[in-house]
Amino acid sequence: MKASELFFPTLREVPSEAEVLSHQLLLRAGFIRKATAGVYSYLPLASRVLKKIMNIVREEMDRAGGQEVILPIVQPAELWKKSGRWEVYGDEMFRLKDRHNRDFALGPTHEEIITTLVDADVHSYRHLPLLLYQIQNKYRDEIRPRFGLMRGREFIMKDLYSFDIDEEGLDVSYHKMYEAYNRIFQRLKLQYRVVEADSGAIGGNESHEFMVLAENGEAEIVYCENCDYGANTEKAVCSLEEPKAAEEEQLEREKVHTPGQRTIQDLLDYMNIPKEKQIKTLIYYADEELVAALVRGDRELNEIKFKNVLGCNQLFMADEAAVKQLCGAGFGSLGPVGLPLKTYIDLEVSQMKNFACGANEDDYHFINVNLGRDFTPAGINDIRNAVTGDSCPVCSAPLYSMRGIEVGHIFKLGTKYSEVLEANYLDQKGREKPMVMGCYGIGISRTMAAAAEQGADENGIVWPLPIAPFEVIIVPVNSKNEEQMQAAWSLYEEFKQEGLETIIDDRDERAGVKFKDADLIGIPLRITIGPRSLQEKQVEIKKRTAKDVELVPLDAVSSRVKLMLKEMSK
């Protein structure tokens, strides 16, 4: 491809609408342009990257026994009403009406349509298992689209749905997908972790997320370097460390005047009480009832875990006015002693002795509070967020935490959809049974953004070779120099013969512009043809990731490039 003909409008400055790195870079490098909030056009470079990602995904889905289908994006409301999700999905579903005033949705996901499809034509155990997948646009009218392609309203997604005769069958399908996903992300050359995930509203009993590691990913995960345990912090189990060897003696409880001291940090500064010797008292509305949650001063309450413990539908923080009325003190002076609420404490708190907390009287705290003697909890549960240094629930080694971008998510659905949508089959004995389903998604467009995010440096994107829009870019330093251009064109022809995906920067631009653009769009290898080396019948080869260049004789370039590419794809 000639750079002079390639449509890649690069920008020198960062468009003000872009906040996160991948968004900025994809805009600047001429990969995407916004049509409206959360909806983007993919320009030629992006199109090439997406195709490569899709092809890798496609190959692995096929290898795992999947069959590709193309499903409707415009879907009738009846299907969604039948599954109950017409209401459940709420405002997040793009809805439209046809000329007859009938309701439709733009598919946010395809469980309904595919289950109906399978139901219509699969009736026997003989035809199961069945693994069908699609790679298509999906639509979600996000409350707040953001981060460019990371959270769009229109996005490209691969979804595979598995249909099995029973749970054992589902286990097999799930495992196949688990393996396929690992192959995919390895082939994409992304740094990622598989983590246990909360299966959320979708239901099912097992679920894993595939997270591409990135500093400003939207999810926090913890993982173990000793074993392969990993989990979303929402889900990560905090096991209790061994009880302290020397039991501290219980001291007399004391009330201390602490004017204006409200936060954990305040108390540390004011009275030098370490955060680990304080407890945080948080008041929540669990549906209608006010309850208290206690965690150690330096910990964070995990609302999801807490909600699961309580088994309530809604959980949100109480407002200060209500708290003050009920407890007699504002947020900064709360504590469990004499608190007229059900009090749930974190496992860790149950181990603490002689700790400090609010006295339920403004500007007063207690010190040397002890569980049992001073208050009685309604429950002792794991209700805090896991953090770096916690011990792994599997092998007890220390856990590390990191941020990640969720690019894949696999679920066991069970019979949730097959039951309501009546996707049944007859087993060997002629009995009618619901199919057991799984669903397995990969955000294709999000994966592109995640790759850009993960690989970027100060000069631009650094694509992993397997998904780079082109493999090599040839840069003649001076397009008006015939000798250079001749060498460039002959290399270009040679590369083309060899099947290398090559750009030749034949634009009449200064060298600096060409180098900047080559770096920005992130081509893995750059061949520079300049007067210095050309005199010696040599050219320079530079990896996008390397600082230095390698001088290679003209007649050895193509074999050297092929070798380098081969090494890079290992």
Added chain:
RNA sequence: CGGGAUGUGGCUCAGCUUGGUAGAGCGCCUGGUUCGGGACCAGGAGGCCGCAGGUUCAAAUCCUGUCAUCCCGACCA
């Protein structure tokens, strides 16, 4: 939906307080000089200042409404 901010050539932004014929840099076009990390000189094209009302002799500027975009939060396969 709550809180905050912003809408001025393709991109980044100034001008608005104090109303008086719309600016800069980058990009684009022409010519020239340059040519190894986003060159320089000269000339040029391009904007009903988001939109609609209002105030005024006069509105990018003041007022009202509206739309859009972005950030934070709630939410989230």
